[in-house]
Amino acid sequence: MTFKSPHVSFVSFAIDITPAGTTDVMILETDLHLNSRHPAYNVAAVQRLIADAQDYLGADASRVTHIRVISSRSGEI
Secondary structure, three states, X not given: XXXXXXXXXXXXXXXXXXXXXXXXEEEEEEOOOOOOOOOOOOHHHHHHHHHHHHHHHXXXXXXXXXXXXXEOOXXXX
């Protein structure tokens, strides 16, 4: 199943490795600021992205069990 959500520019996959085993991780890159203290932080857009990610996890029967969201934005607070 393809992940689609506004503000997502890139989707990739990784594997997290711990002493207990491995976890498949989907990584979403967004143009949103994820730091809630940043002046350009858009709480509604971030909440929508989180809801879309949670819906994806609930509907997708693949091995992805975690989604990591990273921002392509930088900037000081």
